[in-house]
Amino acid sequence: MTFRLSSTAFAHNEAIPAVHSCDGRNISPPLSWTKPPVGTKSLVLIVDDPDAPDPAKPKMTWVHWLLYNLPPTAGSLPAAVADADLPVGTLQGLNDWQRTGYGGPCPPVGNHRYFHKLYALDKVLADLRHPTKVMLEQSMKGHILAQTDLVGRYQRHH
Incomplete structure (x- = not known):
């Protein structure tokens, strides 16, 4: 079976509902995934935007969320997941607002x-004490068994 990530809030390459944006409640979308490959000891979730600040002239990738050491048995994250409700053992990195979450x-x-x-x-990665995406990716090198992507789109309507 292929390792897959999905959300009940949006389909791959479709619009992310405003409730998950700064125009809404700014809550995380529900995410679920299929069973990871045999030998998986932990999962890492990186949510980023390679189109910042302008898709016509991108200059950087903006990091929205970093989670690591998710247990391979977790299977999902609910919408609006609070820090206290993350699966046991899950650690967080810093997003580009310089905060966790x-x-x-x-x-x-x-x-x-x-x-x-x-x-x-x-x-299972060492406690990197709120790493940046670069630090997290560095620690993952040589240890990735599989990767799956779910792409959502968002455009503000001013």
């Missing part, structure tokens, strides 16, 4: 793509 789409202009990337790792 989910930060929803809030693009200044254009229709942006939001990549929800789930990685299956062959090890």
